[in-house]
Amino acid sequence: DRTAVTVIGLGNMGVALAEAFLKGGHPTTVWNRSANKADGLVAKGAALAATFADAVAASPVVIICLSTYEVMHEQLSPLTDELSGRVLVNLTSGTPDQARNTAIWAAEREVEYLDGAIMAVPQLIGLPETLIFYGGSKTLFEAHAPLLRVFGGNAAYLGDDHGAPLLYDLALLTMLYGSVYGYLHAHAFLSTANISPTAFLPFATNWVNHVIAPSITNPDSARALEERNYATDVSNLNTNKLGLEHIIRASKELDIPAEWLKPLHAIAAQQVAEGYGNDAFERVFEALRKS
Ligand code: NDP
Incomplete structure (x- = not known):
C-alpha cells in the first residue's frame, strides 16, 4: 500500500x-x-x-x-x-x-x-x-x-459512533488527571516534612502496582459498576469517608490545598447519611453517572 x-x-x-x-x-x-x-x-x-x-x-x-x-x-x-x-x-x-x-x-x-x-x-x-x-x-x-x-x-x-474515540479518550484522560493530581497532592504533603520525591519513589511504586492498579483494573470492580451492586467485605464507604476527612483535615493543619477532594467527600458523606456506609467506595459512581 x-x-x-x-x-x-x-x-x-x-x-x-x-x-x-x-x-x-x-x-x-x-x-x-x-x-x-x-x-x-x-x-x-x-x-x-x-x-x-x-x-x-x-x-x-x-x-x-x-x-x-x-x-x-x-x-x-x-x-x-x-x-x-x-x-x-x-x-x-x-x-x-x-x-x-x-x-x-x-x-x-x-x-x-x-x-x-x-x-x-x-x-x-x-x-x-x-x-x-x-x-x-x-x-x-x-x-x-x-x-x-x-x-x-x-x-x-x-x-x-464517531464520538466513541473521544469518549474513550476522555475516560482514560480523566483517570490520568485524577491520578496525577493525587500524586502531586501526595508530594505537597511530603514536602511539609522535606521528604523528597526520590526518597518516596519506592513506596509510591509499590502502592501504585499493588494497591491502586489492581483496584481499578479488576473484573470484580467492573462488574460491581455494571450491576450497580456495591456489596463489599474489603473496604467500605464509611471507612473511606473517614479517610477523606483525615486528608482534608491534615491538609488544613499543614496549610496545603485540598479543595479537589471536597466534592468527593461530600458525595461519600451524603451516601453514608443515606445509609450506604457498608457499601464499597464504588457507590460514589451512583452520584456521578448520568441517570
Ligand atoms: P501542538 O501545539 O504541537 O500543535 C498544534 C497545531 O495546531 C500546530 O500545527 C499549529 O499550527 C496548529 N494551530 C493552532 N492554532 C491554529 C490556528 N488558529 N490556525 C491554524 N493552525 C493552528 O499540538 P500537538 O501536535 O501536540 O497536538 C495536536 C493534536 O493532537 C491535539 O488535538 C492534541 O490533543 C492531539 N494529541 C497530542 C498528543 C501529544 O502527546 N502531543 C497526544 C495525543 C493527542 P502552528 O504550528 O502554526 O502553530
Missing part, C-alpha cells in the same frame, strides 16, 4: 504522523500554518502544499491533527469542491459531540469521515503496541486499517 497521503497540522504530533508515513514509503503532502515546521519533513521527501486547499486536493486520504476542532473548521469551512470524495481522518482532540457534528458536516459534503484519538505521545507513533481509537463506518475503517496501522499497531475500531 503506497497510498498518497496528506497530513495537516505539523505540531509535535502531526510531525510524528507525517514521519511515519514517509518511513512507510507513502507519497506525503503536508501543510501547516507556520510553514517552517515542514522543513525537516521536506528534507525527508515530503511535499509542502502552498495552501490548505492544495493540501486537501493533493491526496485521496487526508489526516488532520490540529490543536482544536474550532481551528480545524476555521480552515475547512472555505473549502468546497476540494473536499468531495476525500477520506478525512481527524485525529484532533475534542469532545464526542464535536466529533459527531463533524461527521454530519462531512456527510453533507460527501466526505468519508473517520474520527480518531491517539493514546500516545509523539515518540510512540509507529510502534506495534501504540493504541489509537477509531470510530465511523466499519467498511471505511477496514479499507484503511493497513494505512492507519502505520501510526500504531493497536488501531482499535470502536464502532460506527
Whole structure:
C-alpha cells in the first residue's frame, strides 16, 4: 500500500504522523500554518502544499491533527469542491459531540469521515503496541486499517459512533488527571516534612502496582459498576469517608490545598447519611453517572 497521503497540522504530533508515513514509503503532502515546521519533513521527501486547499486536493486520504476542532473548521469551512470524495481522518482532540457534528458536516459534503484519538505521545507513533481509537463506518475503517496501522499497531475500531474515540479518550484522560493530581497532592504533603520525591519513589511504586492498579483494573470492580451492586467485605464507604476527612483535615493543619477532594467527600458523606456506609467506595459512581 503506497497510498498518497496528506497530513495537516505539523505540531509535535502531526510531525510524528507525517514521519511515519514517509518511513512507510507513502507519497506525503503536508501543510501547516507556520510553514517552517515542514522543513525537516521536506528534507525527508515530503511535499509542502502552498495552501490548505492544495493540501486537501493533493491526496485521496487526508489526516488532520490540529490543536482544536474550532481551528480545524476555521480552515475547512472555505473549502468546497476540494473536499468531495476525500477520506478525512481527524485525529484532533475534542469532545464526542464535536466529533459527531463533524461527521454530519462531512456527510453533507460527501466526505468519508473517520474520527480518531491517539493514546500516545509523539515518540510512540509507529510502534506495534501504540493504541489509537477509531470510530465511523466499519467498511471505511477496514479499507484503511493497513494505512492507519502505520501510526500504531493497536488501531482499535470502536464502532460506527464517531464520538466513541473521544469518549474513550476522555475516560482514560480523566483517570490520568485524577491520578496525577493525587500524586502531586501526595508530594505537597511530603514536602511539609522535606521528604523528597526520590526518597518516596519506592513506596509510591509499590502502592501504585499493588494497591491502586489492581483496584481499578479488576473484573470484580467492573462488574460491581455494571450491576450497580456495591456489596463489599474489603473496604467500605464509611471507612473511606473517614479517610477523606483525615486528608482534608491534615491538609488544613499543614496549610496545603485540598479543595479537589471536597466534592468527593461530600458525595461519600451524603451516601453514608443515606445509609450506604457498608457499601464499597464504588457507590460514589451512583452520584456521578448520568441517570
Ligand atoms: P501542538 O501545539 O504541537 O500543535 C498544534 C497545531 O495546531 C500546530 O500545527 C499549529 O499550527 C496548529 N494551530 C493552532 N492554532 C491554529 C490556528 N488558529 N490556525 C491554524 N493552525 C493552528 O499540538 P500537538 O501536535 O501536540 O497536538 C495536536 C493534536 O493532537 C491535539 O488535538 C492534541 O490533543 C492531539 N494529541 C497530542 C498528543 C501529544 O502527546 N502531543 C497526544 C495525543 C493527542 P502552528 O504550528 O502554526 O502553530
